[in-house]
Amino acid sequence: ADGSIVVHEYGGGAENRFTAAFNAQELDKAVEMISDAARKSGSIGSAGQLEEYKKKLKTNANYRNEQWQEFVERKKLERRVLPNGAQLHSVRYTYQYITKVAGGYVRTFDSGKIEKFNDAGKLVRISDKNNNFIELSYGKDGHLQKLVDNFNRKIFFVFNNQGLLEKLTGESGKMAMYGYNQIGQLIRSQDVDGNVYTYKYDKRHNMIEIGYQDKTTLAMTYYGPERHDNIKSVKDRDGTVTEYGYDTDKSDPNHYSVSVKIKAPDGKQISKNSYEYFIKRKADGEEWTYKMITNLDGDRTETVYNDASLPVSIKHGAEETTFEYDNKGHVTKKVTSGEVTELTYDPKVSKVSKVVQYPKGNKKEATWSIFQYDEKGNLVFAKNSKNRGVKLLYDLNGRIKTLIDQNKRQINFKYNENSKPVEISDPALGTITVSYKNTGEIHKVESKAGRKIALEVTAAFQNLLEIIRPAGVNLSF
16 A cells, blocks of 8 residues: 555464555555545544544555455556566565565565565565575465475465465375365364364354364364454363463553463463563654563563563563664674673675673673585584684585584585485494485384494584574575
8 A cells, every 4th residue: 555565374374564664745645545435435424533533544554455445456556567677675674675566565574585476465485595495376356376396395375265275285295184164164184194183163153172093182262352352261181271361451552451361271370471562663653562561470571672582681580681683674783781792793695703792891801603604505614712613515405415524533424315415424433314204204223333433423513503503504404
């Protein structure tokens, strides 16, 4: 509506909003267009209703998008098309941006990962700098049909005549199946291991029970519409009950809390927690949690966030930790009651290049770690002030091929078609061979070198993790 792009993240479905620099005129224009469509369709009556409607559109970005989408689907408004080359940004999770291109959109992550979408907004490709990719293709009905990766591993999707996912078929004949009732509610599923689950619902379409093969159940109850059908209780398979309560500040709708009580099967309370939220809104109406107070069985923590949803201070008892960030949302400084951590980033790959830690007020006792990367963003060298170091070599898919540490200990890796290590070798000691079941689980681990090579490999990994821990580097094995 206002020129922003909203990405619905897979998994939890969180909405990630990408925007250009805030433009009040664009916002006002969107509000007027939606209001005019609502008035012409008869949704708005009096002048007072119209003003309230406009106010809500202007101050609530999610509501504005929902209303825009509704009128687009009803053919009352035309879908907005961004010009090719337009670029919008987000730092909600990590720094990332979306570029409008011919045929769709390209989402670029700080890590180098790229997601491509078609003009309909459907995800069609995920790739990284190591030539790894996943491609998604769709049928004429718009439903996902096939997923394939750079190792030619595939998953096929079948939808029923209700437009709902009915079957997934993967490698080695693995299959998951889903069954629905006449109104489209999931009532039965079977996973790739053959486990069957059943599902039941109330009259308001809330799921109230999950049934398991051992005849145990997970049961849920809900509040009514006055509390937005929020979850009220969950009775676990072992009889443990979790109860939820909700409270909104009558004088401030942007301040609310959630209470969570856990009771044993005999009804005795074993835990009591609360989560208090304070919400703020940006100029374009997008909201974020400004402050959250958690109380976990009497243990209180208060966290304050900036408008990118990044914590700037965490208070726990008498202790306080503060954070500073660069314009890409990278932590550049962390200060606790006793220690300061400063981080510097490699501008080419946006990853940590140096970490310095020192006691608060005494920088002379600083320890440090440095990190170097190749053009694909793979860590190739790391060293710290304790004289520990490691060098890493990679294969074409970004998997570690060789590890060499400060003691010149060398560990080599070979992988199968599923990127699982099948050989781990130390030229001085021998080789560990790993075999797998069709399910991907480890079947057997063998080595003629015995326990000694296992200890050496473990020591090499512990050394590696010790060196990279300050930077939070993710590695591919």
